[in-house]
Amino acid sequence: IKQKCSIKKMDSKLKSYWDGSDTTTYVLPDLIYVFKNSFGSVFYPMSNEIFLGINKRDTNLYEIKTMFYEIEDSIMLPTLIISQPIIKKNFSYKLVNAFTLYKNSLDSKNVGNITYYFPKDYQFNDGLANRLLKEINEFKIIFSISNDYPIKYFIGSSMTEIASWFGIDYFESDYNCSMDIIEGRASKNANYIYSAQGGENYFHEIIHILVKDFSKGNYNLFNEGVACYFGGHLGKPYSSYIPILKEFLNENQWIDLSKGLTGYE
Numbered sequence: 001i002k003q004k005c006s007i008k009k010m011d012s013k014l015k016s017y018w019d020g021s022d023t024t025t026y027v028l029p030d031l032i033y034v035f036k037n038s039f040g041s042v043f044y045p046m047s048n049e050i051f052l053g054i055n056k057r058d059t060n061l062y063e064i065k066t067m068f069y070e071i072e073d074s075i076m077l078p079t080l081i082i083s084q085p086i087i088k089k090n091f092s093y094k095l096v097n098a099f100t101l102y103k104n105s106l107d108s109k110n111v112g113n114i115t116y117y118f119p120k121d122y123q124f125n126d127g128l129a130n131r132l133l134k135e136i137n138e139f140k141i142i143f144s145i146s147n148d149y150p151i152k153y154f155i156g157s158s159m160t161e162i163a164s165w166f167g168i169d170y171f172e173s174d175y176n177c178s179m180d181i182i183e184g185r186a187s188k189n190a191n192y193i194y195s196a197q198g199g200e201n202y203f204h205e206i207i208h209i210l211v212k213d214f215s216k217g218n219y220n221l222f223n224e225g226v227a228c229y230f231g232g233h234l235g236k237p238y239s240s241y242i243p244i245l246k247e248f249l250n251e252n253q254w255i256d257l258s259k260g261l262t263g264y265e
Contacts, residue, residue: 008028009028015029017095018030018094018096019094022096022097027190027191028190030095031097031166032098034187038185038186039185041173043079043080048068049067049068050069051064052065061085062086062087063084063085065081065083066082066084067080067081068080078170078172079172080171081168085167097166097167098167099165099167106120111129111200114153115150115151116200117152117165118156124200125200128201132200132201132202135201135203135231136203145213149209153192153193153195156194156195159185161196162196184202184204203231204227204228204231204232204233205227205231211227
């Protein structure tokens, strides 16, 4: 039986395969793992893997392409296709993040303890960024939170675009929903926020990072409820969903809420 786990830090043996600049810059050097883990799916080492090839891209730059997959009903289902850069330094070869090589093609801006990354043609909204800081400070007072983690915040037109910055050519979650939606994710193990059309103030996802140190018990649904209540969902406030929920329950009276959420999985 495959067990899911989440790597919070990388041991020295694994770090030795990465370029030193990445091991000092990132909490977890493997940003593909960090991104994928934000979708709740861990692919190291549970997924099967096929090596697709390696190519020389520049004098001292190589690229490995590999695919992870699952088998369901004797059918191979790709879950992830990645392009992993390798750099040659002197007589050794080291893994390096695609984002390390790509980030110079993006703009960045620091607002408080948040570093935003976004395409160069994106019109950054300072008002929303400052509003987010205000909401963070108010929330931290309510919950007596003292941490001030530095946060990296990625803004893109879609989750597919953001994934491409990390060398991800394909991931199955991209095909489980509409392309043209507001979507956000939080990587709690590295304090990263991914905002696809969600702009500079995706407070819902920020809350997941703010409360990540509340470690007594496993309260994932409660954690999600707190994020929805205080941070809204998909760009809309919590209050806007109440009449929608009431209408849904009125139209589906066969639903018995006494069973809890697990009764309808």
